[in-house]
Amino acid sequence: MEDDINMRKSLQIAMADFKEFEVTTFKNAVDALKVLDDSFELVITDINMPKMDGIEFIKALEGRYDVIIMTGNATLQRAIESIHLGVKDFLLKPFEVDTLIDAIKRVAKMAQIIKKTKQTEPKLNNADTFIATSAKLLKVINIANKVSKTDVSILLQGESGVGKEVFATYIHQHSNRKNKPMISLNMAAIPDNLIESELFGYEKGAFTDAVDKKPGEFEKANGGTLFLDEIAEMPYAVQAKLLRALQEKEIRPLGSSKPIKIDVRIVSATNANLVQKIQNGEFREDLYYRLNTIPLNIPPLRERTEEILPIAKHILEKNCKEYKLGEKIFSQEAQADLLAYKWPGNIRELISVVQRAAILSETNIITADSLYLHNRGL
């Protein structure tokens, strides 16, 4: 990867003579992170690059590839500091192609000796609706890719509207359970006294209204994924039962004496501070540790502003098509306002602002005024 186009092109041409290598070039790290999968073995990167610098990029690769750095004198010192990130070789610019080829061969030989077994890294599948360009979000995706194939519990944390449910679905679709159901249950949407029977089901006659037996969501999710949204809202008494179910890998429907074996992967989500809830005695610490094997923190939209305009434009286009509004675009001021606004409701709020503006604007240019962000504290 090299941001200088001439350098990039000449490297690609030179490398083409060496048939044993298949080469893909990228002009920036963000693009590369979206495409890199386990068909790649070696990454050759510059350090000084726009958008995301080489060191950040190497960190985001998390050791999945061998890395060779090519750098100018000024950044060599920094490059060398990156040795603990597993960088295999450094090339000082300018260098001969032969020098690069030698370095590649050396690294390839090392790789053969080490013979790492690599995990498959799924790519984003519906990349057109799930927009990820910021380093922060790509980092989360990277971790999600690593853990989705395992059965560990994942706790998604982040403000409302940041995409927790999107991530839960992503994890399920990239897991070995993808052909089995993913069941979503929102603890905040179910009355407290019904949560237990929703989760575990009941037998006929278990209580007055139980005229027939009903399987719980755990049973429906068997073999698949159970997504427990707004987990902080789960009543304290039910928390103990959930913990027991997870530990014993079996559930007991209300009114039943026969336990049912279950094999369910739990992904839960919250926008609350669970540690605070534990201190207040509202959330069980033992359950927290059980659910939080892998914490995934999804940053708020205002901390990944790179995504604001791509998402806004995508939503605008989608709405214009859906409602047959013709083609519309954002004015420069509108774009500046979208970027400056703090988005307390995150992507969900962005979607509704853009949708309303798309429908209400009289012309094909969405002005800053038609976003109404100034009424919302811009």
Ligand SMILES: Nc1ncnc2c1ncn2[C@@H]1O[C@H](COP(=O)(O)OP(=O)(O)O)[C@@H](O)[C@H]1O
């Ligand atoms: N990276 C993204 N790109 C495009 N749309 C997104 C992205 N993340 C979330 N969304 C959309 O934003 C809305 C809120 O996402 P959701 O997962 O429900 O958030 P949360 O569960 O954190 O409240 C949904 O309509 C979702 O499709």
Ligand SMILES: [Mg+2]
């Ligand atoms: Mg949600």
